[in-house]
Amino acid sequence: MSFKNKTAVITGAGSGIGKSLAQRFAKNGANVVMLDIHKDVVQAAADEIVANGYSAIAVPTDVTNREMVFHAADQAVQTFGEIDIWVNCAGYSKILPFLDCTQDIWDRTIAINLTGTFLGCQAAVTKMKGHGGSIINFSSQSGKKGTNNYEAYCASKFGIRGLTQSVAVEFASEKIRCNAICPSVVQTPMWDAQLSDYAKKRHIADSDVMPRFIHNTPLGRLCEYDDIWNLVEFLSSDLSSYMTGQSLNLTGGACMD
Numbered sequence: 001m002s003f004k005n006k007t008a009v010i011t012g013a014g015s016g017i018g019k020s021l022a023q024r025f026a027k028n029g030a031n032v033v034m035l036d037i038h039k040d041v042v043q044a045a046a047d048e049i050v051a052n053g054y055s056a057i058a059v060p061t062d063v064t065n066r067e068m069v070f071h072a073a074d075q076a077v078q079t080f081g082e083i084d085i086w087v088n089c090a091g092y093s094k095i096l097p098f099l100d101c102t103q104d105i106w107d108r109t110i111a112i113n114l115t116g117t118f119l120g121c122q123a124a125v126t127k128m129k130g131h132g133g134s135i136i137n138f139s140s141q142s143g144k145k146g147t148n149n150y151e152a153y154c155a156s157k158f159g160i161r162g163l164t165q166s167v168a169v170e171f172a173s174e175k176i177r178c179n180a181i182c183p184s185v186v187q188t189p190m191w192d193a194q195l196s197d198y199a200k201k202r203h204i205a206d207s208d209v210m211p212r213f214i215h216n217t218p219l220g221r222l223c224e225y226d227d228i229w230n231l232v233e234f235l236s237s238d239l240s241s242y243m244t245g246q247s248l249n250l251t252g253g254a255c256m257d
């Protein structure tokens with residue numbers, strides 16, 4: 001699908017899912033505005049897209065910082081005219097027993113995942129007023145069902161669903177749609193960093209973690225970058241013009257609620 005003359009802002013675009021979405025939006029003609037807290041990493045990711053002949057800029061941004069998020073939105077409009085799509089993808093995840101979850105870890109998880117998405121929605125709505133647009137938030141299958149050793153992450157991802165529904169209702173009349181995606185496991189740097197913690201939590205070997213997820217998934221495989229793109233592409237386009245406030249499972253049948 002062509003996103004020519006469209007501008008997509010993506011947070012957490014330096015790595016994993018956010019980076020892969022930036023590449024795909026750019027390949028499909030969009031102007032891409034890439035936000036990430038890791039300055040050099042996000043700049044390198046944007047440079048790679050530009051070197052391939054597509055349109056992208058990097059704006060180093062901490063999504064927990066309102067001023068930086070709004071500055072990034074201004075940069076997007078100054079560079080490309082207007083914002084059509086805003087994807088809140090920046091995220092943080094820590095697996096650990098509930099009683100070991102310090103307030104620092106709790107605050108960090110809520111700040112990046114939930115407050116970051118809140119600020120992204122506010123900045124997006126501010127710039128989409130008058131012409132409409134599509135906001136896509138990253139929840140998770142952990143935003144549909146609680147899991148042990150994952151309280152802060154689950155709470156943040158459940159919160160994103162409530163935020164998504166409320167923003168959807170409030171701005172539907174302005175043609176600003178807001179939906180969330182709830183994926184199962186995608187093998188990204190986030191998972192590389194927490195695989196051992198998960199293995200310990202389940203008393204299994206590191207090498208058994210992914211096969212176990214696959215075994216528990218009716219469609220028999222992990223979620224892939226292309227699966228994410230297919231849904232993001234749909235939610236970003238007019239094909240989903242009658243959908244707002246939804247939190248869509250992308251779990252190979254593992255989650256049906």
Ligand SMILES: NC(=O)c1ccc[n+]([C@@H]2O[C@H](COP(=O)([O-])OP(=O)(O)OC[C@H]3O[C@@H](n4cnc5c(N)ncnc54)[C@H](O)[C@@H]3O)[C@@H](O)[C@H]2O)c1
Nearest residue numbers: 012014015016017037062063090091138140185186188190
């Ligand atoms: N990987 C999965 O299995 C999975 C499943 C469901 C949902 N998700 C969600 O998808 C999103 C992307 O996850 P991923 O697996 O690609 O993770 P990742 O760790 O590979 O990428 C996350 C990115 O967010 C950036 N980031 C972290 N804190 C930030 C901050 N304060 N400001 C700006 N950027 C910040 C990081 O630098 C990184 O580039 C997250 O919201 C995650 O919760 C992931």
